[in-house]
Amino acid sequence: MAVKKAKKMVNPEKIRGDIRYGDLYKPGGKVRKRREWRGVKDTLYDYSRWLGIMFTLGKFIAVPRNVKGMLRYRWMANYLAVPMMVDRHTQGLRGEYLRMCHTEQDLIIIDVAKLLNNLFRGDRRIGKDKAFSDKVVLVDENEMTAVMMGFPTLKGLSRETPSTYVSVLLNQHAAEHYIDVAQEYGLAGDVCPMPEAEAGVSIDDDAPVLGKCAIQCNTTCDGSLLGNGVISRRLEKEDGIPVFQLPAPLRHREDDVQEYAAEEIRRAIKFIEEQTGEKWDWEYYFECARRVNIATRARNEWLDMNRTEYPQIFGSNLALYTETNYMAICGKVPEFEKADKKLMKLARKAYAKHKMAAPEYRHRAIVWGVQSHFYMDFLVWLLNCWGIVPLTDMLSMINTEMIAETDTPENREKAYYDMAWLTENMIMRNRTHGGYRVLLDELFEYVEMFNADMIILWEHITCKALDGMHGLFEDKARELGIPLVWVDHQLFDPRVVSRQGVRDQVNTFMRTVMQEEPLDPSLEVLEDGNSW
Amino acid sequence: MKDLKHLIYFEDLLQEANNSLIRQAQGEGRKCIGYMCENVPEPLLNLPGCFSARLRAPRTGSMEMGTYYLTSFLCEYSRAMLERALEGGFNFLDAMITPDGCTMLNRCVENMEVLKTMGADKEGFFFEYMEIPMKADYNGLDLYVLQCKNHILKPLQEHYGVDTSDAAIRSAVAQHNRICELIRAIGEFRKGEHPVITGYEYNVLTLASYAAPKDLIEEKLEETLEELRHREPDPKPWYKARVLVVGSEIDDTDFIKLVEESGAFVCADRFCYGSLPGRDPIVLTEDEDALTQICRQYMYRGECPRYMNTEKMDARRSYVDALAKEYQADGIIYQQMKFCDPWAYEKMLGSHILREEYGYPVLAVDRPYAIGSSGQMRTRVQAFMESIEIKKIHA
Numbered sequence: 001m002a003v004k005k006a007k008k009m010v011n012p013e014k015i016r017g018d019i020r021y022g023d024l025y026k027p028g029g030k031v032r033k034r035r036e037w038r039g040v041k042d043t044l045y046d047y048s049r050w051l052g053i054m055f056t057l058g059k060f061i062a063v064p065r066n067v068k069g070m071l072r073y074r075w076m077a078n079y080l081a082v083p084m085m086v087d088r089h090t091q092g093l094r095g096e097y098l099r100m101c102h103t104e105q106d107l108i109i110i111d112v113a114k115l116l117n118n119l120f121r122g123d124r125r126i127g128k129d130k131a132f133s134d135k136v137v138l139v140d141e142n143e144m145t146a147v148m149m150g151f152p153t154l155k156g157l158s159r160e161t162p163s164t165y166v167s168v169l170l171n172q173h174a175a176e177h178y179i180d181v182a183q184e185y186g187l188a189g190d191v192c193p194m195p196e197a198e199a200g201v202s203i204d205d206d207a208p209v210l211g212k213c214a215i216q217c218n219t220t221c222d223g224s225l226l227g228n229g230v231i232s233r234r235l236e237k238e239d240g241i242p243v244f245q246l247p248a249p250l251r252h253r254e255d256d257v258q259e260y261a262a263e264e265i266r267r268a269i270k271f272i273e274e275q276t277g278e279k280w281d282w283e284y285y286f287e288c289a290r291r292v293n294i295a296t297r298a299r300n301e302w303l304d305m306n307r308t309e310y311p312q313i314f315g316s317n318l319a320l321y322t323e324t325n326y327m328a329i330c331g332k333v334p335e336f337e338k339a340d341k342k343l344m345k346l347a348r349k350a351y352a353k354h355k356m357a358a359p360e361y362r363h364r365a366i367v368w369g370v371q372s373h374f375y376m377d378f379l380v381w382l383l384n385c386w387g388i389v390p391l392t393d394m395l396s397m398i399n400t401e402m403i404a405e406t407d408t409p410e411n412r413e414k415a416y417y418d419m420a421w422l423t424e425n426m427i428m429r430n431r432t433h434g435g436y437r438v439l440l441d442e443l444f445e446y447v448e449m450f451n452a453d454m455i456i457l458w459e460h461i462t463c464k465a466l467d468g469m470h471g472l473f474e475d476k477a478r479e480l481g482i483p484l485v486w487v488d489h490q491l492f493d494p495r496v497v498s499r500q501g502v503r504d505q506v507n508t509f510m511r512t513v514m515q516e517e518p519l520d521p522s523l524e525v526l527e528d529g530n531s532w
Numbered sequence: 533m534k535d536l537k538h539l540i541y542f543e544d545l546l547q548e549a550n551n552s553l554i555r556q557a558q559g560e561g562r563k564c565i566g567y568m569c570e571n572v573p574e575p576l577l578n579l580p581g582c583f584s585a586r587l588r589a590p591r592t593g594s595m596e597m598g599t600y601y602l603t604s605f606l607c608e609y610s611r612a613m614l615e616r617a618l619e620g621g622f623n624f625l626d627a628m629i630t631p632d633g634c635t636m637l638n639r640c641v642e643n644m645e646v647l648k649t650m651g652a653d654k655e656g657f658f659f660e661y662m663e664i665p666m667k668a669d670y671n672g673l674d675l676y677v678l679q680c681k682n683h684i685l686k687p688l689q690e691h692y693g694v695d696t697s698d699a700a701i702r703s704a705v706a707q708h709n710r711i712c713e714l715i716r717a718i719g720e721f722r723k724g725e726h727p728v729i730t731g732y733e734y735n736v737l738t739l740a741s742y743a744a745p746k747d748l749i750e751e752k753l754e755e756t757l758e759e760l761r762h763r764e765p766d767p768k769p770w771y772k773a774r775v776l777v778v779g780s781e782i783d784d785t786d787f788i789k790l791v792e793e794s795g796a797f798v799c800a801d802r803f804c805y806g807s808l809p810g811r812d813p814i815v816l817t818e819d820e821d822a823l824t825q826i827c828r829q830y831m832y833r834g835e836c837p838r839y840m841n842t843e844k845m846d847a848r849r850s851y852v853d854a855l856a857k858e859y860q861a862d863g864i865i866y867q868q869m870k871f872c873d874p875w876a877y878e879k880m881l882g883s884h885i886l887r888e889e890y891g892y893p894v895l896a897v898d899r900p901y902a903i904g905s906s907g908q909m910r911t912r913v914q915a916f917m918e919s920i921e922i923k924k925i926h927a
Contacts, residue, residue, distance in 0.1 A: 188876040226877030247666035250632040260675040436642045468639025471601030
């Protein structure tokens with residue numbers, strides 16, 4: 001395999017409005033000086049979507065119990081930063097790309113608002129709606145929700161998603177308190193801060209208390225598996241909520257683990273049925289399965305486009321949406337089917353016109369490893385600052401196979417294996433576990449497949465599964481002569497490596513190794529250490 | 533107390549991974565199967581014609597190459613193992629079998645494989661990775677049995693023509709049990725107020741039973757057991773407090789030595805490479821195949837924190853409590869190797885639960901792979917001993 005340098009591509013279309021995005025930052029502030037000017041049409045569109053987000057937030061806060069929730073739970077303060085998060089991800093986007101981003105992010109915001117609303121409704125401390133709470137099955141944040149695909153009358157709700165996962169997307173400093181709580185309780189400081197923060201929320205008793213039962217999963221890693229023990233202890237021993245632990249095999253590509261995985265799915269479903277009194281609904285399951293396939297087909301097509309000179313849904317537009325749609329939604333929310341179709345339409349339109357999302361494309365990169373959660377818009381920065389096109393990322397390289405979607409006796413049996421397969425291939429863990437072939441070998445296969453000329457390798461410093469391949473990544477990249485940029489970070493904790501610390505690693509590499517100048521020098525150093 | 537007659541012999545065995553008894557067994561034509569985790573059923577690696585060696589990296593110094601490949605955030609055990617493999621220290625192995633248990637060990641062995649650190653000159657050499665259940669129940673048992681068949685028995689049979697029949701497995705279990713019974717019988721001497729064996733001596737014997745072919749140490753263990761029956765204890769206890777050591781992998785006898793030099797007596801060893809429950813004999817009946825029975829006993833007795841079901845989690849703490857009572861421990865030391873994720877969590881919860889719910893004095897520490905004569909650790913253990921002494925005075 002020979003890696004060719006990507007040819008530099010210049011956008012024939014002029015980018016309207018601001019082009020020096022770094023100038024918009026206010027030193028030391030949480031927000032920027034002003035909103036981005038994108039030309040009349042796109043600014044108006046963006047503003048209308050901003051109003052839409054404010055409407056979603058307004059509608060949420062108009063419910064009295066949600067105000068109570070805001071005052072009870074420390075992490076709720078982060079939700080004030082929702083509009084800022086969208087602004088960060090739309091930086092520099094125009095035309096179809098801006099619309100793709102809003103289509104995704106606005107829907108995710110609505111979905112999270114619904115999740116919060118439901119959590120507070122059933123919360124024993126806030127909404128106290130016991131009848132609703134009895135219809136709730138708690139699920140992990142890092143868990144495929146496939147086992148909920150056949151329960152139309154139940155709600156699978158994750159408490160960790162709003163308390164830690166989304167919170168850090170909104171405010172880079174959101175998890176620091178909970179990380180400190182866990183460490184003060186005696187947890188070593190060298191574990192992954194994600195399960196650590198989730199455990200911290202539980203230790204701090206800062207999660208809504210609701211649900212008839214809970215399903216925990218060993219995804220994504222050892223830390224996640226063990227962190228669940230902290231959470232289940234409170235759930236079972238204090239809150240009286242029974243927990244089913246759903247183990248997804250680690251060596252998920254092996255044939256001899258699939259029966260085990262399928263049986264655990266059967267048992268999880270049986271557990272939910274026993275606890276809630278609800279029955280598994282095959283018709284609903286196959287309806288969800290059909291939507292899973294629609295999402296998979298769409299993602300496959302986007303990835304195919306990204307192999308060409310004119311990638312369309314890439315970077316943050318691909319990563320964040322895939323995470324949400326694949327794992328948390330898993331075919332259960334019809335609105336995401338509509339979003340998939342709309343995104344496809346926008347992508348095809350832009351592709352037909354050979355549209356580009358930045359003034360120049362200089363490098364085509366595969367982004368690998370576990371992304372920095374406190375800096376999810378880094379992919380936008382890569383493109384705007386250095387012209388590096390993040391074609392795809394590790395977390396988006398998930399299941400590409402269709403699952404059974406027609407209700408037949410054979411497919412009912414196959415469905416257990418499909419749900420097991422989806423669960424085993426949950427984002428991140430389908431790469432960080434399953435042997436070195438899925439993490440190491442397939443990265444370099446993707447480099448070839450996507451005609452990439454660069455690898456951006458997130459080194460989440462306490463992710464042991466990734467750290468354990470560090471030297472082999474380097475050896476292989478050296479052997480193939482492909483530039484590999486290490487980007488260290490500590491996932492949820494910007495006190496260890498700041499956003500500027502993340503950027504500096506790329507800046508240094510691009511200037512010294514690649515001997516290049518930035519596309520937008522105003523983005524090289526940003527004063528966003530205090531920013532949301 | 534007078535020195536144990538064979539202590540130096542056993543200590544010598546622990547100086548090298550490729551010790552003299554491994555060389556002797558391989559000289560007799562037997563195949564050496566390396567493994568690194570408690571979750572690989574040991575008797576299956578000791579079928580006729582082969583024997584197990586649980587890998588260690590004695591006298592570890594620099595881990596620069598291991599750290600380059602695995603970074604400084606992986607536990608030092610995995611880094612030390614990879615370093616030793618890169619140095620050629622495990623070239624004597626004829627196969628390597630590992631579970632995908634904890635991520636770090638798995639990555640360590642994967643690096644060994646990709647970097648072709650061993651097996652180049654051995655035609656039948658193989659690496660195998662196993663999936664190990666994360667819950668102890670019927671489904672986990674089915675998986676365990678299948679994994680043992682596919683990743684231990686089948687490759688051993690195919691590569692080396694090893695007899696993997698039920699009769700052969702039963703014979704291996706019988707040999708395994710003889711060693712377990714000897715080790716546990718020796719361990720019984722730790723229970724008295726005036727123990728005739730130190731925690732360090734016991735640790736050396738136990739470790740040797742993992743690191744050397746079992747049949748070749750049996751005689752000396754028997755002699756040691758007999759010697760202990762007549763060994764005169766010191767006239768008064770030489771320790772300030774009896775402690776139970778719980779936690780992650782310890783294959784460094786210096787750790788137990790350091791704890792005992794700080795005034796403790798390690799009366800029980802609930803850690804990987806320890807005897808509780810690692811040296812529990814395997815009880816076989818005739819009404820079921822031996823493989824299933826072995827897997828069941830490994831799964832249900834396993835104390836590895838990767839077992840995630842509530843019953844197992846609770847049982848880990850109640851087992852520690854039961855051991856503390858049985859061995860009359862005054863306190864518990866929860867230790868984890870630095871950067872070990874599973875034990876980081878288990879240590880945190882276990883130390884709180886044993887302290888707050890069971891009422892034991894607990895010391896929670898993390899430690900490097902090779903402890904040497906760490907002043908920090910010594911100070912912490914000494915302070916713990918003093919706190920137990922003060923409690924005794926106030927009681």
